[in-house]
Amino acid sequence: MTPPADIFQGMEKDQYFSEIDLSIGYWQIPVRKEDIPKKAFVTMDCHYEFLRMPFGMMNSGAMLTRVVKKLLCGMDKVVDYIDDLLIHTETWEAHVKxxxxxxxRLQVANFTVRQNKCLLGSRTVDFLGHSLARGANGL
Structure with a gap:
């Protein structure tokens, strides 16, 4: 995982920012069919099997990070931190594109976003506790 301070390098000229929050990030990743029984558990009432990756399993964080990085491959103006995405561009046209x-890409991957936690096309944004704006990165 990229340290937060490294994420903000090279954004001094960017003036448009968007923040996207993937809704329930871990649950967006399907469990492979052959692994479903390995993640099962039993209560007094029933037998349960996870069809989506549960939060808290040993490799859940690494798997989510790997899937998101693959999804964003080649998109140098999008950075990720777990299930939070930051889009930063110099021009409005580049931002929309x-x-x-x-x-x-999110649609093809069947990923959903939490609309109430998204901010699109802003001149300033708070991301990972840092205020970002053109010419200042809040570090």
């Missing part, structure tokens, strides 16, 4: 490509 980047968002369009990102949303296409």
């Amino acid at each position: 980047t968002l369009s490509e990102l949303f296409k």
